[in-house]
Amino acid sequence: METRNDFKHLLSPFTMGKVTFKNRFVFLPHHTGYALDEGYLENGLFSDRNVRHYVERAKGGAAAVTVSQNVDPNSQMSFKYVLGFEPRNKDNFKRLADEVHEYGCKAITQLNQGGHTTLMNPPQLLVAPTQMNEPYCHFNTKELEKEDMELIKEYYVNSAAWQKELGWDAVELKIAHDGLLRTFVSPFFNRREDEYGGSFENRMRYPLEVIAAIREAVGPDYPIGIRLCVDEFTWYGYSLEYGMKIAKALEKGGVDYLSTDAGTFSSWYMQIPPSPLPLGWAIYESAELKKNVDIPITAFGRINDPVQAETILAEGNADLIGMCRQLLCDPQTPNKTMEGRLDDIRHCIGCNEGCVGVDGIYVECIQNPGVSREKRLGIGTLEEAKEKKHVMVVGAGVAGLKVAEIAAKRGHNVQVYEKDSVVGGQVRLAEKLPYRNELEEVYRYMKIQLQELGVPVYYNTEVDEALVMQEDPEVLVVATGSSPLIPDFKGLKTAEMAVMDVRTALKNVEKIGNNVLVYDDIGFWQGGGVADYCQALNAQVTVVTPSASVGVDIESGQAYLLNKRLYENGARIITNHAIARFDGGDVVLENVYNHEEMRLGGLDTVLIAGQSRSVNGLYKAFKGKRPEVYSAGDCVAPRAIEQAILEAEVLARRI
Amino acid sequence: MNIIVFVKQVPDTSEVKIDSKTNNLVREGVPSIINPYDENGMETALALRDELGGKVTVVSMGPMQASSTLEYCLKMGADEAVLVSDRLIGGSDTLATGYTLSEVAKKLGYDLIICGNEAIDGCTGQVGPIMAENLGIPQFTYVRDVQVEAGRLKVQREVGRNIEFYEAELPALVCVLKDINRPRKAEKTDKKVRLMKVADLDLDLQKIGNGGSPTKVVKIKMSDARAKSYVTIDDSLSAEERIRMIINGGIEKKEKIDLWRGTPEAISDRLMEYDGFSRYIV
Numbered sequence: 001m002e003t004r005n006d007f008k009h010l011l012s013p014f015t016m017g018k019v020t021f022k023n024r025f026v027f028l029p030h031h032t033g034y035a036l037d038e039g040y041l042e043n044g045l046f047s048d049r050n051v052r053h054y055v056e057r058a059k060g061g062a063a064a065v066t067v068s069q070n071v072d073p074n075s076q077m078s079f080k081y082v083l084g085f086e087p088r089n090k091d092n093f094k095r096l097a098d099e100v101h102e103y104g105c106k107a108i109t110q111l112n113q114g115g116h117t118t119l120m121n122p123p124q125l126l127v128a129p130t131q132m133n134e135p136y137c138h139f140n141t142k143e144l145e146k147e148d149m150e151l152i153k154e155y156y157v158n159s160a161a162w163q164k165e166l167g168w169d170a171v172e173l174k175i176a177h178d179g180l181l182r183t184f185v186s187p188f189f190n191r192r193e194d195e196y197g198g199s200f201e202n203r204m205r206y207p208l209e210v211i212a213a214i215r216e217a218v219g220p221d222y223p224i225g226i227r228l229c230v231d232e233f234t235w236y237g238y239s240l241e242y243g244m245k246i247a248k249a250l251e252k253g254g255v256d257y258l259s260t261d262a263g264t265f266s267s268w269y270m271q272i273p274p275s276p277l278p279l280g281w282a283i284y285e286s287a288e289l290k291k292n293v294d295i296p297i298t299a300f301g302r303i304n305d306p307v308q309a310e311t312i313l314a315e316g317n318a319d320l321i322g323m324c325r326q327l328l329c330d331p332q333t334p335n336k337t338m339e340g341r342l343d344d345i346r347h348c349i350g351c352n353e354g355c356v357g358v359d360g361i362y363v364e365c366i367q368n369p370g371v372s373r374e375k376r377l378g379i380g381t382l383e384e385a386k387e388k389k390h391v392m393v394v395g396a397g398v399a400g401l402k403v404a405e406i407a408a409k410r411g412h413n414v415q416v417y418e419k420d421s422v423v424g425g426q427v428r429l430a431e432k433l434p435y436r437n438e439l440e441e442v443y444r445y446m447k448i449q450l451q452e453l454g455v456p457v458y459y460n461t462e463v464d465e466a467l468v469m470q471e472d473p474e475v476l477v478v479a480t481g482s483s484p485l486i487p488d489f490k491g492l493k494t495a496e497m498a499v500m501d502v503r504t505a506l507k508n509v510e511k512i513g514n515n516v517l518v519y520d521d522i523g524f525w526q527g528g529g530v531a532d533y534c535q536a537l538n539a540q541v542t543v544v545t546p547s548a549s550v551g552v553d554i555e556s557g558q559a560y561l562l563n564k565r566l567y568e569n570g571a572r573i574i575t576n577h578a579i580a581r582f583d584g585g586d587v588v589l590e591n592v593y594n595h596e597e598m599r600l601g602g603l604d605t606v607l608i609a610g611q612s613r614s615v616n617g618l619y620k621a622f623k624g625k626r627p628e629v630y631s632a633g634d635c636v637a638p639r640a641i642e643q644a645i646l647e648a649e650v651l652a653r654r655i
Numbered sequence: 656m657n658i659i660v661f662v663k664q665v666p667d668t669s670e671v672k673i674d675s676k677t678n679n680l681v682r683e684g685v686p687s688i689i690n691p692y693d694e695n696g697m698e699t700a701l702a703l704r705d706e707l708g709g710k711v712t713v714v715s716m717g718p719m720q721a722s723s724t725l726e727y728c729l730k731m732g733a734d735e736a737v738l739v740s741d742r743l744i745g746g747s748d749t750l751a752t753g754y755t756l757s758e759v760a761k762k763l764g765y766d767l768i769i770c771g772n773e774a775i776d777g778c779t780g781q782v783g784p785i786m787a788e789n790l791g792i793p794q795f796t797y798v799r800d801v802q803v804e805a806g807r808l809k810v811q812r813e814v815g816r817n818i819e820f821y822e823a824e825l826p827a828l829v830c831v832l833k834d835i836n837r838p839r840k841a842e843k844t845d846k847k848v849r850l851m852k853v854a855d856l857d858l859d860l861q862k863i864g865n866g867g868s869p870t871k872v873v874k875i876k877m878s879d880a881r882a883k884s885y886v887t888i889d890d891s892l893s894a895e896e897r898i899r900m901i902i903n904g905g906i907e908k909k910e911k912i913d914l915w916r917g918t919p920e921a922i923s924d925r926l927m928e929y930d931g932f933s934r935y936i937v
Contacts, residue, residue, distance in 0.1 A: 144675045240890040281901050283885035311884050510917045
């Protein structure tokens with residue numbers, strides 16, 4: 001009597017003009033940072049790493065990959081951003097089209113002109129319809145002259161026509177969260193008084209001219225799509241109603257599909273929505289587009305699961321499913337959907353730590369070390385072990401689990417020992433923080449892998465030297481984590497309040513009082529996240545940090561929303577101050593610049609988010625005494641999930 | 656104990672088609688299944704019989720093709736199956752159906768009558784209660800548990816966030832929910848469905864079929880407001896408010912909850928003293 005979900009929409013082909021997508025999974029465009037930058041006029045080069053990045057998603061079963069490019073060499077958002085019309089990109093562009101086609105996948109060109117947005121500091125020349133900076137950055141723009149606009153149009157047309165020749169399948173323009181064309185459409189940014197501004201028709205003129213010129217160059221059957229920001233989510237910007245007006249004008253202008261997008265550089269947490277934004281939050285925008293236009297619509301916004309995707313399609317809210325981060329996290333999502341291996345899908349958790357991060361250097365993924373390392377760690381690179389060994393893994397945190405998973409996949413005989421009654425290690429604490437619950441996926445995925453591989457996990461078993469001797473493994477991997485440190489503050493022993501590290505606090509909620517100071521001395525989630533947690537417990541919270549803001553090492557979208565929550569919920573935030581000493585019932589702070597002191601009283605709890613120290617006794621006991629002894633994760637050096645998983649994977653491939 | 660289970664055959668789809676002339680459901684081309692609630696009713700009856708002995712008779716009213724549903728019930732383990740099918744009862748609404756079936760129940764004899772809480776095609780949930788009224792016996796809707804102990808019926812009703820506990824004398828009628836149990840699998844059987852006509856019953860012809868049905872369907876149309884799985888955000892709000900609504904899953908402000916912190920022992924002590932808690936202790 002039960003109906004099986006057979007993904008009849010998600011896995012069905014979709015035809016647009018003369019192009020047929022084999023299913024509905026579309027790899028959305030993004031800046032990878034993989035293009036080569038070797039200096040002046042030697043940048044924006046489409047690299048081998050770029051090609052492999054997209055081919056990996058084609059291998060994984062996606063119907064199309066969209067490659068974001070900059071058309072204008074004078075206005076690049078980054079020197080590591082691919083240039084669309086650069087003769088030296090010919091071979092790799094052609095290679096990309098040929099190789100993704102081998103997997104039945106289509107290659108979509110996405111073209112953009114940086115306009116008033118940049119990822120550089122200082123940037124190249126920024127341009128806009130009217131001289132004005134994008135509020136997120138202080139660099140001003142040049143007001144475009146008509147000659148400039150003609151030249152930029154030419155760049156667009158050349159890129160599109162050239163890539164069509166090289167075998168690509170469709171072209172998409174960005175009237176999206178960044179770039180020039182949206183500024184023309186925007187009543188706020190476009191204050192021109194010539195025929196390109198002043199009225200809706202005039203504001204649409206330049207984008208429509210670019211579209212018409214491309215149409216003339218590529219012919220009637222070649223799909224032209226638009227990535228369209230339908231809601232800017234800024235106080236000054238346009239919202240859904242105006243977005244629909246643009247959509248209708250674009251449909252009339254001969255556009256073949258619209259790919260939903262939202263946010264701007266001033267509301268960047270809506271364009272690459274991190275975990276506080278619910279899964280599939282933007283579906284209402286795609287659904288609104290479906291109601292307003294008849295051309296195909298691509299959905300976006302934290303879609304990370306085939307069941308969710310199928311529902312979106314079955315309800316008629318979109319025609320194609322856009323995934324970027326999910327296909328980074330698990331490129332095989334489409335293939336696994338086809339094979340019905342739903343538990344095996346590794347879901348994107350919207351942490352934004354690897355793909356966006358604070359460095360902005362290049363796209364990675366905390367869960368999938370293969371991202372940006374496709375050549376060495378991508379699909380099909382795992383080799384069977386020549387010699388099958390007995391591997392003993394001590395500790396089932398993320399590092400231990402990853403070593404066990406990869407070693408077992410290579411054919412080793414693996415056993416995992418965990419002193420706790422559950423797997424996951426510190427992630428079990430991190431997932432308690434507000435909007436961080438999806439972190440569970442990190443160990444859930446690996447736990448399922450171990451189950452499928454038949455790797456036993458011995459719970460409630462603290463491994464000592466005797467147990468190692470008894471088991472006598474050929475390989476010993478010690479992943480016993482770290483323990484938190486509390487600095488030897490002056491006056492700590494006589495402090496008249498509870499002082500503890502954040503891990504202890506998260507494990508023992510009852511120890512957290514009603515007036516809490518959180519000392520963010522690490523810049524990551526342990527500080528700001530725990531403050532957020534204490535506020536959720538209705539405690540009065542003060543956050544002190546020696547940095548210029550709370551959570552300096554958290555990805556900026558997450559950090560923005562975290563700070564917003566802290567301030568909105570009434571936290572007292574004291575930046576540029578360190579804890580100097582404890583004085584009875586008071587905590588004395590010190591300004592990091594002028595060393596002026598500040599005294600805080602009335603606190604019942606002080607939570608220290610600081611450094612940790614590796615727990616590596618077992619490793620040291622056996623290192624040099626047994627043939628193969630390794631450590632992994634925090635046991636090597638206490639860091640984040642991304643490093644633990646990457647290094648564990650690399651280690652397990654060596655065994 | 657004699658148990659009668661009333662079941663209905665329903666179309667197996669959410670894309671139900673409606674005949675625009677007659678305003679009735681188009682059943683052609685749509686696969687038919689046993690109404691899921693009724694399948695749980697069957698399981699409830701079979702479990703009681705297996706425990707206490709007696710007999711389960713399953714009854715359905717409808718066109719001849721409904722006998723396939725009754726055959727399914729026989730395979731589940733019903734002792735007897737009766738199909739009430741007659742041109743004269745075509746077009747019956749819930750009142751006429753309730754009347755007809757209560758006469759069938761009188762004819763067959765019963766200690767307990769079990770219905771599904773509602774059918775997934777009409778969703779009225781009326782036929783069971785109408786039968787109980789006609790028969791003058793106790794009735795329980797939204798039933799999540801049924802036991803018979805020492806000849807007395809013990810029933811749990813699920814009402815909102817509360818569970819109500821009742822006891823009653825037999826005979827009685829219960830309408831069960833879907834999560835009351837997991838229906839067993841159907842197995843092979845050579846038992847046959849027995850056909851019952853209007854002539855076999857002692858019916859007031861004024862009260863059956865189209866003529867006995869005061870309900871008139873004025874119009875049926877597909878709902879525009881079919882439940883969608885997404886939240887829509889009011890575009891007239893400010894950007895900041897829209898973002899907040901999205902993050903909060905469509906509500907303006909998350910409710911501040913009264914949180915208790917303490918050791919497990921301290922919390923359980925407080926919980927026991929909490930005013931109003933005792934009424935949740937069963």
